[in-house]
Amino acid sequence: MLSVKNISMHFGGLVALNNVNMTVKEGEIRGLIGPNGSGKTTLINVITGFYAPTKGTVEMGENVISGRTPNQVAKAGLCRTFQNINLFSEMTALENVVTAACIHQKINLSSAIFQTKALKRQESHVYDRARELLKFVGLDGKENTMATNLPYGQQRLLEIARALATEPKLLLLDEPVAGMNEQESAEAAELVQKLRENGKTILLIEHHMRFVMSLCDSLTVLNSGAVIAEGVPEEIQNNEDVINIYLGKRGGK
Incomplete structure (x- = not known):
């Protein structure tokens, strides 16, 4: 999926x-x-088109996406959430999701001016899909709530719904449980599992070790800009370099 x-x-x-x-x-x-x-953040920004790398390539399938703009990367099938919540705060939850879904709309000047039936069908589909996604992430009934008025944990969920509206092949979640309490983190973990069950491929960046180790199939560990370890969670938990440099103590607890 990604190289x-x-x-x-x-x-x-x-x-x-x-x-x-x-x-x-x-x-x-x-x-x-x-x-x-x-x-980590620099690598994410390279993958998602915010930086063009000094050297090397990023590929999705057989297509090189490094050097493309963020919107081109999103259209190629890779969408992200952000470490710091980055919603349209003065829009409703529904409007936030609809805005992202528009990336795939096919609109020309004529259809926009004359409000053609085809355009109205597209808009109706976009709004229906946005409502489905809000329900999927647990925000059913919050469609008309301003994003800024949602509790912190629900704003995180809204970011995921907005990312899903771009119909990504690969979803990059940047610290999705940062700032959440334990109950919110557990609910987020259930959502990530549900995403995988629904066929999504996920790249997860997170400091919450229990969350990471319980969800991930495999892990890549960075330190000082270089990969120091790769493997399944059990291997990473018992890797001496990781223990010494990152986890601090055995088991990641």
Whole structure:
């Protein structure tokens, strides 16, 4: 589904990423972890088109997506949520999702001016799909609530619904449970499992070790801009380099 090949990212004399390789298989939940400053955010920004890499390529299937703009990457089938909530705060929950769904609408000047039947059918489908997605993430009945008035945990869920509206092949979740309490985190974990059961491939970036270890099929660990370990959760939990550099103690508890 996704191949990160020999990615390096330099900012002047600073080497933020150094020859990073990673794959995400179709249907899996791949975790990307590492301490603060390890290069996770930089790698995410390269993958999603916010940065063009200094060296290397990012591919989805057989298509190179590195160097494309974020909206081109989204149209190619990769969409993300953000570490810091990035909603349209003065729009309703429904409007937030509809805005994302419009990425696939086919509208020309004539249809927009004359409000053709085809355009109205498209709009009706977009709104119906947005309502389905809000229900899917647990926000049924919140369609007309302003995004800024939703509780923090529900704003996180709204971000996921908005990302899903782009119909991604691969969903990148950037610290989806940051700031959540334990109940909210457990509900988010159930949602991620449901996403996988519905055929989504997921790249998950998170510091909450219990959340990561319980959900991920495999993990990539970054430190100082380089991959220091890869494997299934049990292997990562028992990797001495990971224990010493990131987890701090055995088991990730």
